[in-house]
Amino acid sequence: MADRFKEWRREAGRGQHQEEFFVSLLVALSLGIAAGRFFPVIPVMPGMVLLGCLIVWAAWSIYRSSMQVWPVFLLAVFCLGLLRLQTSLLLPVDDLSHFAGQELQVEGKMAEEPQVREHSDGSRSVRYCIQAEAVTLSGSGTQHASGRLYVYARSPKDRAPVLPQIGDSLTAHGSLRLPHGIHNPGQIDTELLLRSQGITAVLIAGKSGAAVKALNDSRASVWTRLLRRLAVVREHYLSSMQAVMPKEDAAAIFAMLFGGYQGLKSELLEAFTITGIVHILSVSGSHISLLAAVMAWLGSFFRLPQLVRAMLVVLAIAAYSLLAGLVPPVIRSALMGGLSFLALALNREKDARRLLLLTGLLMLTVSPLLLFHISFQLSFAATAGLLYVAPVVRARLRRMHVPSSLAAGLSITFAAQAATLPILAWYFNQLSLSSFLANLVVVPIVEFIIIVGIAAGVAAFVLPFAGKLAYAGDSLLLGAVYELTSWMASLPGSRVWIPSFSWGAVLIYYAALSLFACKEPWRHRILDGLYARKACLAAVCALFLAAGTGYRLSQADLMTLAAIDCGQGDALLLRTPHGKTVLFDSGGERDGNEPGAFNTGQRVILPYLRHYGIHELNAIFLTHAHADHAGGAGAVLRTMPVGRVYTADEGREAYAQSMGIGSADALLQKLQPAQEGQSFDLDGVRIEVVFAPPSSGKGAASGNEASNVYRIVYGGASFLITGDLTKEREEMILKKGKNIRCTVLKVGHHGSNTSSSEAFLQAAAPRYAVICVGAGNRFGHPKPEVLERLKGLGIKILRTDQNGEIVFFTNGKTIRARTYLD
Known part of the structure; x- marks a missing residue:
């Protein structure tokens, strides 16, 4: 085995094994980019000198035909990735982000078309993307500024929103903020995603909205x-x-043609997601390959020379990319899908794989932040699966006498799913089993809709009636697609929930997939080598198994309580030593329960639960009915089994409104008011209802004054959850002599000065204070005086806006905290 490895390295040094070389370079570059987020910042000049030295060393190794060529190249590319990531995070001194936290006026040029969303009250929100040119601060003059930003403005229903064109000048006044996302495991990193698009700041426009100065076409x-x-x-x-056709049908077909989710029917989006074909609604490599295939077929039909057909395909891809807006995802799809298709069409499968690897190297070198972009991750992994895994699967199916067309469809679906499985598990925790059927039955119909839609738009310029007729046919086909996907999504086992992979599991999975997809001689060599060392391999496996078992036994008596980052809201998850789960409050409110709006329960709480493999809850305890505490519970109740829901004594109607549930919905039967003095035991964890204000004679108490207080006790560790408890209610609790001693205090009302009195904090005497709060919230939470009060008592402060998810681990004797961002 050692001799074979030496021979392989000598061959590599002579320029053989190019594909393996490119794979290793791509891995090294990716590892360097990932390491750049954690390495101390390296000054630019010393970093460039180090990289230059490594390149000279690599060139000398090539000249000497040394066996060091490969490892030196890998080291150089690793350093390149690290340096590129760190330099890409540097911003010029006049970038808008340096003005964050201030009220100012910004002027710039429109870089993209404005995005409009209608609200249920008739008002409309508009998002503008502008390239900044200048800022004006109150009390000072105008300064030059650079960088892109999003400007958000809202127009009342009686006033049309301002809709400028690309290139127009836009001026807006408001509060400038840094982009901030949700920081929980499995959530998309919003800040890095926006940075990869060049967005470094966000401005919330005031009541005056935005003013536009149109740019004349001639200028x-x-x-x-x-x-x-x-x-x-x-x-x-x-x-x-x-x-x-209906607006929702038009929005769906438009999304299929050019990407986007605006105006889509939520049921259609859900059905596409469950059946694993939601990528159809974004411009992806499949769109490019479809267009290329149609143009190649036309070229063959008219018997054009091969070179002319290739040029026709390239021109069609370029034209479509321009029409789709030439945004980064479209460019990536055009490069990866187009180049791969051309190589395959020319019967150069090996070249297609090399082109994919070279494209990945080029794109990550130019824009290293793409590595953290879910669109790049999925599109690259899926394309790699089609080029490396699909041919192997197709060949095996053909040996089993599966018809060629069926083998092709099944191999493509399997390859794409297999290559992207760890990514899907991390972000979505689901695997679509119905995608095999959907790709065989639905996708061909959708592809036909896309081709007809593109052709109909062209026809409508010349023959409007013909265009309308084609679009009407598309609308009918879309109805059939919706019915088919809805039926497939409703089938038992149409999707399965899968837990997120650990990094070790990811490495093992892709190593096994690579072994499956590699060339036959190499596969036999590797398997023979492993078999020859089976005793050593068995010992290593036994060691890992023993270590894993020992670790699990050491964690068997651990209870965890996690403060979930859900923005300006409260949500905490309790997990007992034997896996029972209870949710305390559920966040919400960001956009309420409007159709198409950001739903905290659907977009934050449910993904968080699925990330940890939780598919049912033993109970939910809600402190009160305000939407930022109870709003997310509606999505949870509609999606997974929940035991009981304990509430404050405010009446079911108040909770129905916050959750977006109809007042007659049977789910409301799960709700019951918690009674002061009640106690619940789960696996040795005790949940106490410390305070539950009763309803008054005129009706149920409401608002912050109605907040229940819950205390969780496990051994010598305790946690106090106070909702939006006011100082007056705190005083009432103290007068009653309630036991509020705790190890961890969930600070009342997001750190507002209406809560957390000195006397209450002294009586609770916590070691940790957790503040669930949204970054840059309009309320100014947490208040400086509350922070000073906590610091004065020597309490360690943890905040979801600064630390992300906060998890406490305790065995009832000791306690430790872990935060997502630290």
């Missing part, structure tokens, strides 16, 4: 005029569709 650059014309063409497509 616009050629590129700006082109982008405007393309926007007009896209608008022509959308308006042509809306003229002959």
Whole structure:
């Protein structure tokens, strides 16, 4: 085995094994980029000198045909990735992000088309993307500024929103903030995602909204005029569709053509997600490959020379990419899908794999933040699966006498699912089993809808009636697609929930998948080598198994309480030593329960539970009915089994409104008011209802004054959950002589000065104070005086806006805290 390895290294030093070399370079570059987030910042000049030395060393190794060529190249590429990541995070001194936290006026040019969302009250929210040029601070002059930002403005229902074109000047006044996302395991990193798109700040416009100064076409650059014309063409497509079909159908077909989720029917989106074909609603490599295949077929039909057909495919991909807006995801899809298709069409499968690897290397070198972008992760992994795994699966199916067309469809679906499984498990915790059926039955129909839709838009310019007829047919086909996907999504086992992979499991999984997909001689060599060392391998496995078993036994008596980062709201998850789970409050309110809005229960709480493999809750305890505490419970109750829901004494109607549940919904039968003095025992963990104010004679108490207080006790560790408890209610609890001693205090009302009196804090005497609060919230929480009060008592403060998810581990004797961002 050692001799074979030496021979392999000598061959590599002579330029053989190029594909394996590119794979190792891509892995090294990715590891370097990932390490760049954790390494101390390396000064640019010393870093460049180090990289230059490594490149010279690599060149010398090539000249000497040394066996050191490969490892030296890997080290150089690793350092390149590390340096590129760190330099990409550096911002110029005049970048807008340096003005965060201030009220100011910003001026800039529109970089993208505005995005509009209608609300149930008739008002509309608009998101503008602008390239900043200047800022004006109150009390000082105008300063030059750079960087892109999103400006959010809201127009009342009696006033039309301002909708500028690309290149127009926009001025807005408001509060400038840094982008901030949700920091829980499995959540998409919003800050890095926006940074990869060049967005470094967000401005919330005041009541005055935004003012626009139009740029005349004659004064616009050629590129700006082109982008405007393309926007007009896209608008022509959308308006042509809306003229002959319902708005929701038009939104769905438009999304299939050009990407986006605006105006989509939530049921359609859910059905597409469950059946694993939601990628159809974003411009992806499959769109590019479909377009390329159609153009290649046309070239063959007209018997064009191979070179002309290739040029036709390239031109079609370029035109479609321009029409789709030439945004980064479209460019990535065009590069990866287009190059791979051309190589495969020319019967150069090996070259297709090399092109994919080279494209990945180039894209990550130019924009290293793409490594953390879910779109890049999924598209690259899926394309790699199609090129490496699908041929192996297809060959095996053909040996089993599976028909060629069926083998092709099954191998493509299996390869894409297998290559992306750890990514899907991390972000979504689900695997679509119905995707095999959906890809065989539904996707061909959707592909036909896309081709007809593109052709109909062209036809509508020349023959409007023909365009309308084609769009009407598309609408009918979309109805069939919706019925089929809804039926498939409702099938038993249409999707299975899977836990997130550990890093060790990810490495083992991809190593096994690589072994499955590698060339036959290499697979036999590796398996023979492993078999020859089976005793050593068995010993290593036994050692890991023993270590894992020992670790699990050491954790058997641990209870955990996690403060979930859900923005400006409260949500805490209790897990007992034997796996029983209880949710205390459930966050909510960001956009309420409006259709298409950000639903905290659906987008934060449920993904968090699934990330940890939790698919049912023993109970939910809600402190009171305010939406930022109870709003997320509606999505949880609709999605997974829940035992009982204990509430404050405010009446079911108040909770129904916060949760977005109908007042006659049977789910409300699960709700019952908690009674002061009640106690619940789960696996030796005791939940006490310390305070539950009764309803008054005029009706149920409401608001912060109605907040229940719960105390969790496990051995010598205790946790006090106070909701939005007011100082007056704190005083009432103290007068009653209630036991509120705790190890961890969930600070009342997000750190507002209406809670957390000195006397209450002294009586509770916690070691830790947890503040559930949203970054840059409009209330100014937590208040400085509350923070000073906590610090003065020597209490360690942890905040979800600064620390992300906060988890406490205790065996009843000792306690430790772990935060997601630290």
